[in-house]
Amino acid sequence: MIASFASSLGLSAQDPVFWMPLVFMALLFATIVAGTVLDGFDIGVGCLALFAPADLRPRMLSLLSPWRDANEFWLFLGMGLFIAAFPNAWGSIMGELYLPLCMLALGVLLRSVSFELRLRAPQELQSRWLVGFGLGSLITALAHGLLLAQVVVTYQTHSGYQWFSLFVSLCAVAAYCLLGAAWLIMREAGELRARAVMWGRRAVRWAAAGAVGVSVVLAFANPGIFLKWSDGPHWPIVVLLWVSLLVCFISIEMCFQRMINSSYRTTALPFFMTLLVFLITLGGLAYSFFPFLVLDDITIWDAAASVDSLRLVLAATVVALPVVLIFNIWVYWRMFGLSIAPTPPDFKDRGVGADSSVS
Numbered sequence: 001m002i003a004s005f006a007s008s009l010g011l012s013a014q015d016p017v018f019w020m021p022l023v024f025m026a027l028l029f030a031t032i033v034a035g036t037v038l039d040g041f042d043i044g045v046g047c048l049a050l051f052a053p054a055d056l057r058p059r060m061l062s063l064l065s066p067w068r069d070a071n072e073f074w075l076f077l078g079m080g081l082f083i084a085a086f087p088n089a090w091g092s093i094m095g096e097l098y099l100p101l102c103m104l105a106l107g108v109l110l111r112s113v114s115f116e117l118r119l120r121a122p123q124e125l126q127s128r129w130l131v132g133f134g135l136g137s138l139i140t141a142l143a144h145g146l147l148l149a150q151v152v153v154t155y156q157t158h159s160g161y162q163w164f165s166l167f168v169s170l171c172a173v174a175a176y177c178l179l180g181a182a183w184l185i186m187r188e189a190g191e192l193r194a195r196a197v198m199w200g201r202r203a204v205r206w207a208a209a210g211a212v213g214v215s216v217v218l219a220f221a222n223p224g225i226f227l228k229w230s231d232g233p234h235w236p237i238v239v240l241l242w243v244s245l246l247v248c249f250i251s252i253e254m255c256f257q258r259m260i261n262s263s264y265r266t267t268a269l270p271f272f273m274t275l276l277v278f279l280i281t282l283g284g285l286a287y288s289f290f291p292f293l294v295l296d297d298i299t300i301w302d303a304a305a306s307v308d309s310l311r312l313v314l315a316a317t318v319v320a321l322p323v324v325l326i327f328n329i330w331v332y333w334r335m336f337g338l339s340i341a342p343t344p345p346d347f348k349d350r351g352v353g354a355d356s357s358v359s
Contacts, residue, residue, distance in 0.1 A: 016310070016311070020311075021086075023314065024085035024313070025300050027081060027085075027317065028085070028086075029286050031081060033279065034328075035075055035077075035078055036278060037179075037275055037279070040175075041183040043137045043180070044177050044179045044180020044181065045060055045064055046064075046136065046137025046138075047138050047141055047177050048184070048196070049130065049134040050134035050138065053195075054127065056191065058126070060184070060192070061133065064115075072112065077324075081313075084309070085313060086300065086304055087303070088302060088305075089294060089298050093294060096155040097147060097150055097151075097155075099146070100143045100147040101147075104140060104143035104147070106139055109136070110135060111133055111136030111140060114132030114133035114136055137176075141176045142170075142173060144172050145165075145169030146169050148168055148214065148285075149161075149164055149167075149214075152218045152221065153217065153221050164213070168210055170210075171209060174204075174206030174207045174210065175203070175207040175210060175277075175278075178200055178203040178204055178207045179275075179278070181200035182270035182273075182274050185259070185270060200252070200270060201253070204249060205253075207277070208245075208249045211277060214281065215284065218288060225288045225289075228288065229288070241280055248274075248277050251273050252270045252274065255269050255270050255273075256270065
């Protein structure tokens with residue numbers, strides 16, 4: 001199949017001009033998936049912090065501390081890979097996505113600054129920086145939804161598409177809140193877990209509506225994509241994807257309902273089901289647009305840099321990728337399972353006992 005696809009482009013499957021852009025496209029997609037999923041629970045918890053009681057907010061942010069630096073890595077890696085490997089598409093895509101990218105930069109900057117300054121601020125100012133982190137997370141989630149909507153409608157700006165962009169932005173916030181709530185359910189106990197169950201129940205249906213809306217508009221706004229999915233032997237795959245999404249959302253809803261009615265035991269099922277929803281959605285988008293970066297205009301081969309430049313970037317990637325994988329495995333392997341908050345020692349009582357013993 002690969003050989004026939006390469007021959008349709010007038011290339012050989014062994015030609016670096018053919019396979020090197022494919023390698024970098026796969027790396028870019030893996031980076032986008034990792035950034036969306038691994039940074040997603042971070043964004044979701046930040047958004048939920050805006051709705052949490054003041055006494056629970058510090059605990060929510062303290063849960064994120066081990067992964068904050070690692071989560072910021074994916075955005076910069078993805079941007080660097082895209083600029084280095086596909087410079088000929090940079091101007092066309094970035095020009096169309098100017099507003100959501102500015103929102104994304106503002107949200108990421110506000111999140112990073114607020115998180116770091118909260119750790120160093122006096123006690124009376126920490127709540128303000130905590131709200132700043134939540135607002136930055138909300139802006140980042142809205143920017144991701146706006147980016148997704150613009151890509152789905154191939155940058156069209158009719159009035160109906162603007163309402164669709166607003167709808168997808170709100171659904172993206174709900175999806176990240178669902179991911180954050182599911183992660184809190186897996187990691188935390190007590191009141192915070194109970195509140196996370198309620199947050200997840202409110203978010204799951206909006207997330208489902210967003211997934212359905214993106215899929216339907218993607219198909220009907222782009223005839224080529226509609227034919228790609230509906231023509232030939234793709235019907236079993238389409239049915240399998242829709243059934244998988246339905247099973248995931250029903251499982252999440254049933255799990256939340258059971259936790260409200262019967263118990264608050266630790267469970268990772270909603271988190272992994274939400275991850276599966278993200279993976280199915282991103283995988284469907286990638287297949288729909290392949291091999292284009294700008295639909296029906298710029299393919300990955302049109303956008304790719306020269307072979308010599310790609311060789312240099314690939315050599316650096318081969319050296320850096322094992323280090324990146326080891327670092328992230330070491331950081332993320334502790335993100336699962338119940339977290340128990342440390343109990344600070346009572347120095348006052350110790351001091352009293354020490355004084356009495358001395359006397």
